[in-house]
Amino acid sequence: MRKTPRQARSRALVEAILEAGARILSVEGWAGFTTNAVAERAGVSIGSLYQYFPDKLALTDAIRQRHLDDCMAVLRLSQDAALSPDAFAAGLARAMISAHLKHPGLHRVLLDEAPASSDYRNPQSVFEQAYLACFEAAVARYRGEANRVAALVLSDAIDGIVHNAARRGMLAEPEVERELVAVVLASLALRTRPSS
Amino acid sequence: MRKTPRQARSRALVEAILEAGARILSVEGWAGFTTNAVAERAGVSIGSLYQYFPDKLALTDAIRQRHLDDCMAVLRLSQDAALSPDAFAAGLARAMISAHLKHPGLHRVLLDEAPASSDYRNPQSVFEQAYLACFEAAVARYRGEANRVAALVLSDAIDGIVHNAARRGMLAEPEVERELVAVVLASLALRTRPSS
């Protein structure tokens, strides 16, 4: 950000911009996400937007950061070493679904369409490290082995299930949640080479 | 298409355009996919492109159609009622991975970013019907029950795994394929409510 908002008014302004941007990205996708549209939706002048974000990329990054923080918060809540596998899978599925219910399209747009300044999806990035750590811990806990790739694949499978359900408007359907739980559970019950 | 290419030269030209478009979509994403860039990469004038495609959307549709046809062809090959679950899962994983190896980013861009004239990802569309039918058949065969949602979730999980692996450049790694096989197999071995 170009400058840190210190006063209450400034913080509210930045908040309004981020929220307006998230909503536009979610509803209209990357194509409808123009800086002028965001400013207008936020009830702010385009000039003010550029006071706090040097360019469109910085704005996008800020929206993404906020969204990923939300996701991590929700994900961490589902981490509890004392849970049974069933309870863990149920909690994780519930957490992932609820994290996407507010802006169903946002996650996909931010991760698939929107350009990013840093390669935050690289396995070495801060976010991905923290995100994957949760899954690696769960794999270690329930499968009894450290397996980085298995954690990656599990998180990717969940990602695909949730993001496609969101696109189809099926995110809230109990059947989807039930199947998601089943897939997570099955993945965690596996040893690495089940076929041998 | 605006005009059907009849002569050999025309067919080669259309082929060059489609190939150049696929490559650009794969490597540079939707943002780099400009009609002028496609024409230039194809070694063709922009006017020639518009002789065969009435607008950018039609070009996008044509590239997508060709890609989906390839995917369906590969998918159908993996369908064989006589296969054991292990063999089926292995064949399916191999098929999905190989379908994405040529243009790793293409699938994601075409399905997530590129606008389409018809809603081909609607569950009622011709493509999605055919695509899901394969998964429904497999679920019925190996889980012994018809379960539309389970088929949907399985195909979405595979989609997530393959598309994220492609983004990370891990599509060719044997470990990924092994885990993909495991997830497919686990999903097919499930009864609907494994926890009850």
Next chain:
Amino acid sequence: MRKTPRQARSRALVEAILEAGARILSVEGWAGFTTNAVAERAGVSIGSLYQYFPDKLALTDAIRQRHLDDCMAVLRLSQDAALSPDAFAAGLARAMISAHLKHPGLHRVLLDEAPASSDYRNPQSVFEQAYLACFEAAVARYRGEANRVAALVLSDAIDGIVHNAARRGMLAEPEVERELVAVVLASLALRTRPSS
């Protein structure tokens, strides 16, 4: 208009665009009337033009509307029930000529070449209604009969005379004005079937 200009600068900008557009249409015709040319002639960027006019057609309509308003204003001034036929014809001729002196080619281009969003030249359009009403009133007054077609033909004859004189650069010649007065007067002096 996309935006209503509120500040003095904006109004001047819109004014400059309309004036530049009118001049280009008048001098170079529809073929030279490109949005970039209008912006450049107005000393304004192309983006500014599009802030106020959503597309080329809207700009054309605005220029036409302004011109037609000018014409109607000038025409209404010549309407005075107390005038003698001679005085009326003289006033009308003077009015029509002066309405075209500023941009001699504009009228023809706007009415014959430039596409319009609505069919303003349809006899039922608001403008044509008002315009023809003046001529119908004059015909009724001086010929003593209501005759819609006669009014139409009179206005068309004047149109032809003025617009061809403009093209020939003869609009300011006294002889043309004299003959125009004569034709108007003769038309108003007629009974419908003068030969029978």
Next chain:
Amino acid sequence: MRKTPRQARSRALVEAILEAGARILSVEGWAGFTTNAVAERAGVSIGSLYQYFPDKLALTDAIRQRHLDDCMAVLRLSQDAALSPDAFAAGLARAMISAHLKHPGLHRVLLDEAPASSDYRNPQSVFEQAYLACFEAAVARYRGEANRVAALVLSDAIDGIVHNAARRGMLAEPEVERELVAVVLASLALRTRPSS
């Protein structure tokens, strides 16, 4: 024309092009008049069109020339020194109307929109000389005076009446023809300064 067609086939080809061009100009206006459209409508390849016409302007000129020749032919037929004023006016009106019935919009498009290589509407041009000569002769005959401007104004009034009637689709209405006759007759009955 680039080359003179000598053989029967060539003459038919040129004929087809001119006719197709006239029809397109009449029906779709200058905007729809593209060289490719003309060639296609004529059932001829675009290359063949360019064999006989070096560019679009030459094609336009040829179509115009043919149309003006038709007009002159029809106009000359109405010239007969022995006619009474009434009979002359009736014949002239009939001639002008019938000259425009085949392609009602063509005349206007050719004279107002289509660019021309030479300034054929300049009073000094060959066509205008011949055309105006007819009107000057009539003015001299029936008004008993040589008056170039009166002839010009009369021909322009007729032009306006006919061309606007064509646009309104009223060209065939008897009332229009009757009023046209009346205007012509009144113009020819005038002395130059009727008001003094």
Next chain:
DNA sequence: GATGAATGAGACTTCATTCAT
């Protein structure tokens, strides 16, 4: 001669960004 695929200059329009007020 005839064909029509190919060319590319140029038109319309959008939107990220700046800067005078």
Next chain:
DNA sequence: AATGAATGAAGTCTCATTCAT
């Protein structure tokens, strides 16, 4: 600090014209 009018590079698409077959 805030505003929003203004900018102009860049993208999509058309159509007059050429030239290899």
